[in-house]
Amino acid sequence: MFTSIAGRSVIVTGGSKGIGKGISRAFAARGARVLLTARTAEELEMAVAEMRATGGDAIGAVANVSSLPDMERVAQRALETHGGIDIVCVNAGIFPSARLEEMREEDWDEVHDTNLKGTFLTVRACLPALKQSAHGRVIVTSSITGPITGLPGWSHYAASKAGQLGFVRSAALELAKYGITCNAVLPGNIRTEGLEALGAEYTAKMIESVPLGRLGSVEDIANAALFLASDEAAFITGQTLVVDGGQVLPESLSAIASG
Ligand code: NAP
Numbered sequence: 001m002f003t004s005i006a007g008r009s010v011i012v013t014g015g016s017k018g019i020g021k022g023i024s025r026a027f028a029a030r031g032a033r034v035l036l037t038a039r040t041a042e043e044l045e046m047a048v049a050e051m052r053a054t055g056g057d058a059i060g061a062v063a064n065v066s067s068l069p070d071m072e073r074v075a076q077r078a079l080e081t082h083g084g085i086d087i088v089c090v091n092a093g094i095f096p097s098a099r100l101e102e103m104r105e106e107d108w109d110e111v112h113d114t115n116l117k118g119t120f121l122t123v124r125a126c127l128p129a130l131k132q133s134a135h136g137r138v139i140v141t142s143s144i145t146g147p148i149t150g151l152p153g154w155s156h157y158a159a160s161k162a163g164q165l166g167f168v169r170s171a172a173l174e175l176a177k178y179g180i181t182c183n184a185v186l187p188g189n190i191r192t193e194g195l196e197a198l199g200a201e202y203t204a205k206m207i208e209s210v211p212l213g214r215l216g217s218v219e220d221i222a223n224a225a226l227f228l229a230s231d232e233a234a235f236i237t238g239q240t241l242v243v244d245g246g247q248v249l250p251e252s253l254s255a256i257a258s259g
Helices: 017-030 041-053 068-082 106-128 155-178 201-208 219-230
Strands: 009-014 033-038 057-062 087-090 136-139 182-189 240-243
Touching: 009 017, 009 106, 009 182, 017 041, 017 057, 017 087, 017 136, 017 219, 033 068, 041 057, 041 182, 041 240, 057 068, 068 106, 087 106, 087 155, 106 155, 136 155, 136 219, 155 182, 182 219, 219 240
Parallel strands: 009 033, 009 087, 033 057, 087 136, 136 182, 182 240
Antiparallel strands: none
16 A cells, blocks of 8 residues: 555654654655655754665755754755655654743744744745645644543643644645645554653553553554555645554543453
């Protein structure tokens, strides 16, 4: 099904770790030419080296998604090195927790600058090249948190992730005339460096709330991104794909145990 990915030029923001690294690896393994970005050069170089070691066509570009000049430089690099841009995986994101009573204005701004403004700036910078592609795709990593569920301590994050869906739906309409689709993947709790940093107690609680009884893997999300990038998904736009092991389904706290 995913053979149509080979040779496509893909940009993955936040590709040095976690879900973004999983997405980058999956595209590289299927013959795509992948440009991954992150702010930390060392981790980015390690991720690129890992993909090249298994025969993947991958390069890295240090860039902050909240900077338009950075993202324009990334788009230019993809044009020069890969001859264009076909698929943009808008994935970079942060999820520091802060209760409303303690949340500072700068906490709110940092989350929104990365998760929501970063979404806009990534698409904005890549759009001129994306318009030239015959297979243009924008795939946003949103979350179940915000669009579907709430989580105390993450109101700024939840707002940014719900905001991404408003962006996706309106952008899908604007981009349709260029044949570019724009969709979002909504991960549940996925085992990544970022999630592990929230601690073992958080992880254990989350596993209890997943009907399929485990955290998601980065491959679970990468498979959804591969599908949305494929020719087979060419008629799907402005949509959301929840990948969460059923976490949003239970109607009551006891619904999983009694299932
Ligand atoms: P992660 O393990 O912490 O990795 C985050 C990646 O984003 C890193 O490569 C990081 O590199 C990069 N990044 C962060 N801020 C950036 C910025 N301003 N500019 C450029 N790159 C930046 O996170 P993850 O768990 O894989 O999450 C990835 C995405 O999935 C996020 O959008 C998150 O909201 C979403 N998500 C995750 C989960 C989950 O359970 N893990 C669930 C739902 C949604 P640098 O720090 O070096 O820049």
